Every structure is written in C-alpha cells, then in structure tokens.
Amino acid sequence: MDGKYVEVLIIGCGPAGATASLALSKHNIAHVLLDKAVFPRDKVCGDSFSYKGISVLQQIDPELLPRFFAEYPYSPIYGLHVSSPENPGIDFTFTPDAFSGIAPGFIAKRVDFDYFLYKYVKEKGATVHEGVVVKEIKRESDGLSVSYMKNGILSTYRCKVLIAADGNKGICRQLLEKKRQKQQDLVALRGYFQGIDNPAPDKLIELHFVKDILPGYLWIFPLPNGGANVGLGIDPSGQKSDQPLREVFQHQIEQHPLFSERFRHAQLVGPIKGWSLPVHATIKEFCADRVLYTGDAAQLVNPLTGEGLGQAILSGYMAAEAVVKAVRSQSFGKSFFHAHYAQPLWKKLRKEILMSRSAVKFMEKYPKLFGLIGKKLYNSPTFYRFAADLADNKPQLANLLRPSFYWKVWKNK
Numbered sequence: 001m002d003g004k005y006v007e008v009l010i011i012g013c014g015p016a017g018a019t020a021s022l023a024l025s026k027h028n029i030a031h032v033l034l035d036k037a038v039f040p041r042d043k044v045c046g047d048s049f050s051y052k053g054i055s056v057l058q059q060i061d062p063e064l065l066p067r068f069f070a071e072y073p074y075s076p077i078y079g080l081h082v083s084s085p086e087n088p089g090i091d092f093t094f095t096p097d098a099f100s101g102i103a104p105g106f107i108a109k110r111v112d113f114d115y116f117l118y119k120y121v122k123e124k125g126a127t128v129h130e131g132v133v134v135k136e137i138k139r140e141s142d143g144l145s146v147s148y149m150k151n152g153i154l155s156t157y158r159c160k161v162l163i164a165a166d167g168n169k170g171i172c173r174q175l176l177e178k179k180r181q182k183q184q185d186l187v188a189l190r191g192y193f194q195g196i197d198n199p200a201p202d203k204l205i206e207l208h209f210v211k212d213i214l215p216g217y218l219w220i221f222p223l224p225n226g227g228a229n230v231g232l233g234i235d236p237s238g239q240k241s242d243q244p245l246r247e248v249f250q251h252q253i254e255q256h257p258l259f260s261e262r263f264r265h266a267q268l269v270g271p272i273k274g275w276s277l278p279v280h281a282t283i284k285e286f287c288a289d290r291v292l293y294t295g296d297a298a299q300l301v302n303p304l305t306g307e308g309l310g311q312a313i314l315s316g317y318m319a320a321e322a323v324v325k326a327v328r329s330q331s332f333g334k335s336f337f338h339a340h341y342a343q344p345l346w347k348k349l350r351k352e353i354l355m356s357r358s359a360v361k362f363m364e365k366y367p368k369l370f371g372l373i374g375k376k377l378y379n380s381p382t383f384y385r386f387a388a389d390l391a392d393n394k395p396q397l398a399n400l401l402r403p404s405f406y407w408k409v410w411k412n413k
C-alpha cells in the first residue's frame with residue numbers, strides 16, 4: 001500500500017477536529033489534519049460559545065481561551081434574554097465559573113475563533129493540510145487510506161484510525177456509508193449588523209421565540225463595538241408557509257413590534273448567509289470500524305437551541321481520549337469505539353438532546369400552551385425563580401412536588 005503513514009488522521013479543522021488534535025497532541029499521538037478550506041475561513045454560525053465547550057477547552061489547555069481573549073474581539077456573556085408569544089422578554093443569568101473567572105459564555109466571530117484554533121493546533125505540533133479535496137477513503141486490512149488533491153497533486157495518507165470532524169454534509173460519511181438515508185436538518189440564516197438599538201442588554205444573548213416561526217427562533221447575539229450577530233433558525237418540516245427564509249427574516253426584523261424600532265437605523269454588514277444544522281444524533285452512528293464521527297458529522301446539534309459548538313468541542317475531546325486508549329491497546333474495531341466513545345458521549349448528551357426533542361415536539365403540537373407557559377414565566381415570580389435556577393444548572397425539582405408551588409404559579413405570585 002502506497003502513501004505516507006500517520007497513526008491518526010482528522011478530516012476537518014473546525015472546533016471538533018481542532019479540539020481532537022489538541023487532546024492528541026497532549027498525549028504525543030502523531031496525527032495530521034486535512035481541511036478543504038483555507039484559513040482564515042468564515043463558518044455560518046451564531047458565534048455563541050456556551051460553558052459546555054468552554055469547560056472542555058479549559059480542561060485541555062487553560063492558556064488557550066485567555067490567549068484568544070487577549071488577541072481577538074469577543075463579548076463575554078452572562079445569561080439569556082428570552083421572549084415568546086405573550087411574554088415580551090425575561091432575563092436569566094448564569095453563575096460564572098468561580099475557579100477560572102471566565103464568563104459562562106462568549107460571542108466571537110467564527111472566522112476569528114476557528115483561525116485561532118487552526119494556528120494553535122499547529123503551534124502544539126500538529127500538521128494541517130488546508131485547501132485539500134478528499135477524493136477517496138479506502139478500507140485496507142490494517143487501516144484506512146485517504147487520498148486527496150491539493151494544487152492538482154494527488155496524495156495519500158494511510159492511518160490506523162480516522163476522526164471525522166468534517167461538519168454537516170461532510171465527505172467522510174459520503175465516502176464510507178454510501179447507502180445512508182439523510183433526515184431533514186434545521187436551517188438557519190445569519191447576518192452581521194451594526195447599529196441595532198441596545199444590542200447587549202446586560203451582556204445577555206437574546207432568543208426570541210416568535211409566533212410565526214415556532215418552534216424556531218430569532219437571535220440577537222452582541223458583538224464588541226456595537227455589532228451583533230442576528231439570525232433565524234427553523235425546522236422547515238414544521239413551517240406552514242413556504243415563504244423563503246430570507247423573506248421571513250427580513251419581515252420579522254422590519255415588522256415585528258419587538259424588533260422594528262430597534263432595527264430602524266441598523267445596517268447589515270456583508271451578506272446574509274444560510275446553512276443547515278444536523279439534529280438527528282443516534283448513538284449507532286457515532287462510530288464504525290476505525291472511524292469516530294464528531295460534532296456536526298455526528299449530528300450533535302441541539303434541536304431546540306441550535307447549539308452545536310459545545311457538542312463539537314466535547315465530542316472532539318472524547319474521540320481523542322478514546323483514540324489514545326485504542327492506540328495503547330491496538331484495538332480499532334467498532335465495538336471498542338462504541339464502548340469507549342459512543343456510549344460515554346451519549347451518556348453526557350442524551351438527557352439534553354432528548355429533553356430538547358420533547359420540547360420541540362411540545363411547541364409544534366401545543367403552541368398555545370407554550371404561549372401560556374411563557375406568559376406565566378413573565379407574570380409569576382415563583383415560576384420565574386424555578387426556571388431561572390433550572391437554567392443556571394441549580395434545579396429545585398422538589399418544588400414540583402409541592403401543591404403550594406402550583407397554587408402560587410396559578411395566582412401569578
């Protein structure tokens with residue numbers, strides 16, 4: 001078999017692939033990353049990083065985020081501002097990490113963050129080939145061989161194991177699983193704006209569950225210097241109208257009473273871009289013989305919130321940890337990766353993903369009841385406190401067993 005040999009090959013140098021690389025570098029495992037893009041590159045995203053990903057990056061390398069914050073613009077985030085039909089907006093704040101002093105979330109443009117990661121993985125010793133077109137992935141008796149074109153030259157890497165971190169609609173599944181049936185993704189649009197009125201009330205991100213696009217939402221995420229990442233995400237299968245998404249977006253920011261005044265003097269900077277969000281994670285599809293799927297390639301996006309960065313970073317890290325064990329024991333079969341990667345990953349994400357799926361179904365089926373819950377959140381301080389504790393990861397579930405709790409909520413107390 002021809003080609004250069006490397007123990008681990010990672011396809012995709014986004015957050016999932018870069019995190020896997022950083023974790024492998026820490027264990028001195030030789031690996032190479034291939035990416036079709038040339039960095040810096042944009043990635044359509046809300047640019048919102050939650051504590052899920054922050055905590056993993058802090059664990060791998062406590063110097064990484066402080067360095068990013070020192071070199072690039074970002075907005076620290078301390079909570080959410082949420083509106084829904086009949087609820088003009090309430091705030092939930094999160095407790096910052098007492099140990100690191102880092103805010104529980106931040107907004108940073110992906111063009112910056114991913115470029116920083118790309119440079120950081122190289123600094124830590126990884127080889128990255130960018131601007132490549134992967135042509136073929138072949139299974140061999142003792143590994144995989146991956147052929148790619150760069151500048152008109154065909155090259156091949158042989159590896160023991162492949163980490164697929166090539167995002168949604170990536171090449172790895174296409175080449176390795178030709179018969180796969182694809183389920184419908186969520187779709188979302190993003191635009192960068194300047195001059196929105198009050199884009200960052202108290203360093204919160206804004207999620208607006210607008211009646212016409214339920215269970216989707218419109219977001220306004222504050223960027224430094226008065227900028228904002230504004231977008232709208234929907235489940236196309238749940239939409240009654242077939243109006244193009246761009247028109248829906250335009251209509252909302254120009255006509256909806258929550259936004260029209262605030263956007264009156266706002267300017268769109270650059271084009272509005274769209275992309276899809278894969279939300280159909282199933283444990284069976286997280287790995288195969290010698291292959292681990294991570295991030296969007298494993299369809300890990302949360303179907304309610306659209307968050308995928310935290311899952312990409314977490315899965316990249318967990319894939320690398322499983323690969324370290326595989327290299328030590330020279331076990332690269334599906335059953336090994338199922339036990340050491342798919343199962344632990346699903347255990348971490350299962351509750352959140354299943355609860356979000358149920359919430360989406362609930363909104364689709366009972367939009368009026370969802371509206372009533374929003375109204376109660378707005379009017380009942382008891383219910384609001386309960387929800388705020390839940391959002392801040394300090395659930396007071398004993399309340400649910402107290403009749404007085406329901407009475408207070410009913411009476412708007």
Ligand SMILES: Cc1cc2nc3c(=O)[nH]c(=O)nc-3n(C[C@H](O)[C@H](O)[C@H](O)COP(=O)(O)OP(=O)(O)OC[C@H]3O[C@@H](n4cnc5c(N)ncnc54)[C@H](O)[C@@H]3O)c2cc1C
Binds near residue numbers: 043166167310
């Ligand atoms: C409009 C929108 C808004 C979003 N907002 C948020 C948000 O605010 N917060 C959040 O947490 N999540 C958000 N998400 C989801 C988030 O963007 C993704 O979950 C996240 O980018 C997944 O990271 P990843 O590393 O798996 O994939 P990606 O970030 O997509 O990276 C994949 C990498 O693989 C490379 N690649 C792709 N194909 C190939 C190929 N054939 N060969 C070689 N390389 C290849 C790409 O160039 C890229 O560098 C949003 C998504 C969309 C569409």
